[in-house]
Amino acid sequence: MSLKKGLAFFVLSALAVCGAILFFSMDGASLEIFKQADHVRLYLAFMFVICVWILDALKIYLLTRAAGGRLSWKTSIELTWINYFGAAITPMQSGGGPFQMYVMYRSGISVGRSVAITITRTVFVMLTLGAMIPFAALAEGGLPELGWGARGFIFYVAILVMAIWAALIVSIVKPVWVKRAAVRAIALFRRAGILKVKWEKKLLKLVLKEIDVYNENVRAFLTTGRKPFIAAAVAAFFQLLAQLSVMPCLIWALGFPVKYYQCVLAQAVFLFLLYFVPTPGGSGAAEGGAALVFGMFVPWNAAGMLGIGWRALTEYTGIILGAVVAVRRIGWKLADELLAGGAGERGADGG
Numbered sequence: 001m002s003l004k005k006g007l008a009f010f011v012l013s014a015l016a017v018c019g020a021i022l023f024f025s026m027d028g029a030s031l032e033i034f035k036q037a038d039h040v041r042l043y044l045a046f047m048f049v050i051c052v053w054i055l056d057a058l059k060i061y062l063l064t065r066a067a068g069g070r071l072s073w074k075t076s077i078e079l080t081w082i083n084y085f086g087a088a089i090t091p092m093q094s095g096g097g098p099f100q101m102y103v104m105y106r107s108g109i110s111v112g113r114s115v116a117i118t119i120t121r122t123v124f125v126m127l128t129l130g131a132m133i134p135f136a137a138l139a140e141g142g143l144p145e146l147g148w149g150a151r152g153f154i155f156y157v158a159i160l161v162m163a164i165w166a167a168l169i170v171s172i173v174k175p176v177w178v179k180r181a182a183v184r185a186i187a188l189f190r191r192a193g194i195l196k197v198k199w200e201k202k203l204l205k206l207v208l209k210e211i212d213v214y215n216e217n218v219r220a221f222l223t224t225g226r227k228p229f230i231a232a233a234v235a236a237f238f239q240l241l242a243q244l245s246v247m248p249c250l251i252w253a254l255g256f257p258v259k260y261y262q263c264v265l266a267q268a269v270f271l272f273l274l275y276f277v278p279t280p281g282g283s284g285a286a287e288g289g290a291a292l293v294f295g296m297f298v299p300w301n302a303a304g305m306l307g308i309g310w311r312a313l314t315e316y317t318g319i320i321l322g323a324v325v326a327v328r329r330i331g332w333k334l335a336d337e338l339l340a341g342g343a344g345e346r347g348a349d350g351g
Helices: 003-027 029-035 039-066 074-086 097-105 109-136 149-171 175-191 197-221 227-245 246-253 258-274 284-296 300-331 332-342 342-348
Strands: none
Touching: 003 074, 003 227, 003 284, 003 300, 003 332, 029 258, 029 300, 039 074, 039 097, 039 197, 039 227, 039 300, 074 097, 074 300, 097 109, 097 332, 109 197, 109 258, 109 284, 149 197, 149 284, 175 197, 227 246, 227 258, 227 284, 246 258, 246 284, 258 284, 284 300, 300 332, 332 342
C-alpha cells in the first residue's frame, strides 16, 4: 500500500468510525459529564503520554548502545515519533520499522544493527503484553464481560506469538537456516519477475552480510552490551506501564470508579490484538475497540467520547509529530519507496 493510500485510509476510516461512535453514544447528559472533569487528572494523563515518548526514546538509545552504536537523544526522540506515523499508515502497524531503520542508517547505524534494534524494541512490547494475556483470560475478575469464545481467541493469538518467538530464537541459534530461507526467497522473487536478474547477486550478498551483522548484534545484547540491554528492558516495562495508566486516569478524571489492574489488563488484551488488525494503524478497529473497552468501566454515553479522546491523546499526537519528522528526515517520495520496498533495491544497487 502506498503512503498516500495508507494515510487516506487511516484518516477516513478513523473519522467515519469516530463519527458513528459519537452519534450512537452521546446524549444530553454526555457534555455535562465532561464539563465536570477533574483537570488535574486530565493533566496527569497527558504527562503519562510524555513519559511514554521519553521512555521509548530512552529504550532506543540504550539498545543502540548495547549494539555498539551511538545515537543522539534528539534522533532517539524522532525515531519514537516516526514510528507512530509509519505504523499508522501501514497494515498491521508494520511501517514504523522501515522508517526507523532508514533514519538510523542515515545516522551511521548499519542495517543489521538497525534491524536488531527495531525487532528487539517490538519484542519487548510483545513479551510484556503477551505475558499479561493468559493472566487476563484466566484471572477471576481480570476482565469483565469476556466470554470463553473471546478467551479462546486470546489464547490462539498467544500461541501465534510463541511461534514468532520461536522464529526469533532460530534466527539467533541457527542463522544458517535464515540464510537458506533468504536464498530461496530471493530466487523466488527473481523467478516471479519482482527482482531483476542484475540485482540478484548484489542483493543476496547484502542480505547474507546483514544477517551476520544482525546475529552478531543480537548476541552482543546478551554479552558485551548486557547492561544497556537490561536497562532498555526496564525502560520498556515502565514505558508500557505509563501507556496503560492513561486510560484509568481519564476514567478517574470523570469521577467514575475503576480498578486499576482490570483497566490495565483490558488494555493489554486490546493493544495486543491491534497488532493483528489488517487496516493501516488498526484504524477503525482501534477507535471502535477503545470505545468498547471504556464501555466495560463507564456508561456508554461517556465511553464513546472517552475512547476517541484516549486515541487522540495516545496516538494521534504522536502520529502528527511523526509526520513532521518523516517529511523533514525522509521526504514524501522516499518514504513511499520505503513502504513499497524500493529502498531495498536502492541499497542493493549501491545508491
